[in-house]
Amino acid sequence: MRKVPVKLRGSDYTIFVEPGLISKVGAELRRLSDSKRVAIVTDSHVAPLHLAALEKSLNDADFQTVSATIPAGEQHKTLPMLMPVFDQFLSAKIERSTPILAFGGGVIGDMTGFLAATILRGVPFVQVPTTLLAMVDASIGGKTGVDHSLGKNLIGAFHQPIAVFSDPELLHTLPPRQFQDGLAECIKHALIRDAEGFARFDRQLEGILRREVKTLSEVIAHSAAIKAGVVQKDPFEKGDRAHLNFGHTFGHAIETVSHYSYSHGQAVALGMAAAAYTSAKLEMIDEKSRERILSTIQKAGLPVSGLSLDTDLVMQAMQHDKKVLAGRIRLILLKDIGRAVMRDDVPAALIRDAVESLR
Ligand SMILES: NC(=O)c1ccc[n+]([C@@H]2O[C@H](COP(=O)([O-])OP(=O)(O)OC[C@H]3O[C@@H](n4cnc5c(N)ncnc54)[C@H](O)[C@@H]3O)[C@@H](O)[C@H]2O)c1
Numbered sequence: 001m002r003k004v005p006v007k008l009r010g011s012d013y014t015i016f017v018e019p020g021l022i023s024k025v026g027a028e029l030r031r032l033s034d035s036k037r038v039a040i041v042t043d044s045h046v047a048p049l050h051l052a053a054l055e056k057s058l059n060d061a062d063f064q065t066v067s068a069t070i071p072a073g074e075q076h077k078t079l080p081m082l083m084p085v086f087d088q089f090l091s092a093k094i095e096r097s098t099p100i101l102a103f104g105g106g107v108i109g110d111m112t113g114f115l116a117a118t119i120l121r122g123v124p125f126v127q128v129p130t131t132l133l134a135m136v137d138a139s140i141g142g143k144t145g146v147d148h149s150l151g152k153n154l155i156g157a158f159h160q161p162i163a164v165f166s167d168p169e170l171l172h173t174l175p176p177r178q179f180q181d182g183l184a185e186c187i188k189h190a191l192i193r194d195a196e197g198f199a200r201f202d203r204q205l206e207g208i209l210r211r212e213v214k215t216l217s218e219v220i221a222h223s224a225a226i227k228a229g230v231v232q233k234d235p236f237e238k239g240d241r242a243h244l245n246f247g248h249t250f251g252h253a254i255e256t257v258s259h260y261s262y263s264h265g266q267a268v269a270l271g272m273a274a275a276a277y278t279s280a281k282l283e284m285i286d287e288k289s290r291e292r293i294l295s296t297i298q299k300a301g302l303p304v305s306g307l308s309l310d311t312d313l314v315m316q317a318m319q320h321d322k323k324v325l326a327g328r329i330r331l332i333l334l335k336d337i338g339r340a341v342m343r344d345d346v347p348a349a350l351i352r353d354a355v356e357s358l359r
């Protein structure tokens with residue numbers, strides 16, 4: 001079993017990664033909780049595929065379970081969709097000590113974390129992520145919340161889990177596009193912090209794409225450790241945590257202007273290509289490094305070109321990004337593979353060129 005420690009003042013926890021871990025979640029959670037019961041929140045895609053296995057594991061460790069299922073999809077990541085779950089768990093008389101488990105992708109993780117942060121003023125929260133993106137990104141860092149009609153994640157709280165249990169075997173049922181979304185974040189993590197990890201990821205890509213659980217375990221543990229390391233140093237996003245936005249300033253603009261016809265991972269892949277272009281033009285990385293970056297992104301099945309959006313609209317959307325300070329677009333760039341820097345002095349003309357380079 002791979003164990004990644006996360007050290008956050010007052011709330012340390014471990015990310016566990018192992019093929020088949022789902023059958024051991026009950027026993028592992030028993031070490032952390034003497035509660036009679038646990039509550040599970042999952043979604044309508046994950047429930048029929050994997051919920052029985054999780055419940056069995058918990059029952060075997062003498063936990064009674066109460067489960068709530070939310071319709072799958074980002075469009076349901078709202079407060080109204082959470083209200084029936086509050087009703088159900090409060091009617092079931094869950095207690096302050098009852099752990100609540102998020103069993104799904106990032107949508108379920110964010111929603112359940114918010115539920116766990118607020119129900120009875122806060123109960124223990126456990127992440128059992130079922131998408132690659134949730135395993136390497138969304139389940140780590142304690143950001144929880146729901147969307148509002150005025151924007152994504154506008155209602156939320158910081159609430160750290162007491163443990164994260166990632167079982168790469170669950171990824172065998174994940175649709176290809178969602179799997180690729182997770183790969184984009186793995187590439188991002190390596191590019192901002194881990195040159196050796198980037199080279200290894202590239203070498204392992206065939207096995208990763210075949211979803212070999214041993215290789216995936218290694219990739220998930222390394223990628224999760226990078227995110228945990230960044231978050232540990234900057235839990236409330238005052239400084240270096242912004243490096244996690246690598247590829248995302250361009251990416252969010254592409255998602256918005258394309259009306260989400262690109263998935264998040266595809267948009268971030270294009271965004272990373274644009275950021276690599278910008279970094280190369282500023283002579284922070286050489287052309288060879290840029291080519292390596294594009295090649296790995298493409299091998300992972302993600303796009304680096306083919307964008308047919310209006311460049312002006314993309315520029316406008318970037319200006320509206322919440323990361324813009326006093327009209328300057330703030331970009332995360334690379335000064336080397338594995339080393340990110342924040343820059344807010346990139347000329348608008350160069351940013352335009354970077355968007356154009358994605359055609
Ligand atoms: N809290 C954070 O720090 C953080 C970071 C990144 C992203 N997020 C959030 O995460 C969300 C995106 O997460 P996501 O990409 O996991 O999306 P998701 O939760 O919508 O999952 C993607 C799809 O895969 C399905 N699914 C999940 N696991 C499956 C499995 N094992 N087999 C088959 N299907 C499965 C889901 O039902 C859904 O249809 C966004 O809402 C985003 O805001 C949060």
Ligand SMILES: [Zn+2]
Pocket residue numbers: 185248264268
């Ligand atoms: Zn992302």
